[in-house]
Amino acid sequence: MTDTLAGNKTTSQGPRDGLAVLEGARSAAETYGIPLAVLLEVTHRCPLQCPYCSNPVELDRGSTELTTEEWKKVLSELAELGVLQVHFSGGEPTARKDIVELVQHASDVGLYSNLITSAVLLTKDKLSALADAGLSHVQISFQGNEPNVADRVAGLKDAHKKKLEVAKWTRELDMPLTVNAVMHRQNLHQLPDIIQMAVDLDADRLEVANVQYYGWALKNRAALMPTIAQIEETSRIVEDAQVRLKGTLAIDYVVPDYYALRPKKCMGGWGRQFFNISPAGKVLPCHAAESITGLEFESVRSNHSIAWIWQNSEAFNRYRGTGWMPEPCKSCEFREVDYGGCRCQAFALTGDAGNTDPACALSPRHEEIFKQAEQESAGTQNRFLYRNFAGGTLETDEHQARRPDDANGA
């Protein structure tokens, strides 16, 4: 998941800046507000091995995870701080035996809770227990519209079948459903069928989220990067479906920022309205922030409250607002529109998190990186490096051979 948090996307539906909605009267000089939503990565354990996983390449081991009591304390603190929504995510959040207890606690302290799940570990009883615990919304990731492509991307046999089943249970339990479809070169040809699948599943929302390239996805960029022609076709399909399905299915669309002229307003601005808590309890400006070396992140296990960390930690303050910006951001008229893009991407692609995100056409590195991506998109390297705790495993020839002919998006 997690290419999905509201502020972390370039959406074709216009800005929905929660902070502006709720605290519009705040002085423009304020670089952050009361946080609105928090992504809780309760574990990095996951039965899936998606090659674009948004988790860091260095995964937190199960033994380092916060305990039930520690997560409950976190939830209480978040509610007190004014956080309105929490996303239970991972890894696979239902890999934790205490997930129902945690959702119940979120409800008890008045938080709106969202489960971001691969669905493959859920039973109908567990889902029903989650509904009874007050779960507000279920988001299930799909890797394609049929098992050949979907199970190969997930690196797990029968995953797709199981997802369909859990999606059906979700609606039977009258819980709202979002289908999250992560798109890339090897499954974009299935988009029309994925849209229809979401309608057939009676989903309320569909997120068509193109892969964002950091962490695991950056390692797999050559196998995942779509062609420009694919992206143009995708935009056309999405825009058509948005009109056709108005009132039936809401569709949010995240374009791959390599092919955008402006960078995404990552996380709605660094440390501005959202944050993330890692399985081991690190309080992070975003789920990929630990990839930036040289930044120190505070833990919920420290002596500091989460409120203190939000307001005072060096990592949050470093890239807040516009004061840190170099040119061309500093004098750019869009500096408070996109806040210079994504710090993690700037770090991954230029070696300095304080640079302009190269996704921006105004970045001096944009041309070079865009050309490289374009070359990769036209290549024939389709083999995945699967995500796991061992630093990744290359897809085998046998697995590749079983791919249907159209798996490269032809």
Added chain:
Amino acid sequence: MASRNISVSETSRPKLPRHAKLKFDETRQVWVILAPERVLAPDEIAVEVLHLCDGVRSVAQMVDQLAEKYAAPREAILTDVVAMLQDLADKGFLTEARESTA
């Protein structure tokens, strides 16, 4: 699914869908509607109308109630309420009670 794509009229019996929660946010001292990845800040009038949207009352009944309370012309209130509810419905923040089969 059809219940999601609603056209608000006097006979509609709207309610908030399960994924949308109306609550008073003590920290910010504002009413909010929470939905997946979204937040709305309804104004005072919208909040008053939304509190009447229980899936039982019809829009006509709500309008009667508001017209009486504010001693205002019914037609004007009807127009405003329908427009406001339709806007919320189009954004996915309002649904209609399913037809009773009783």
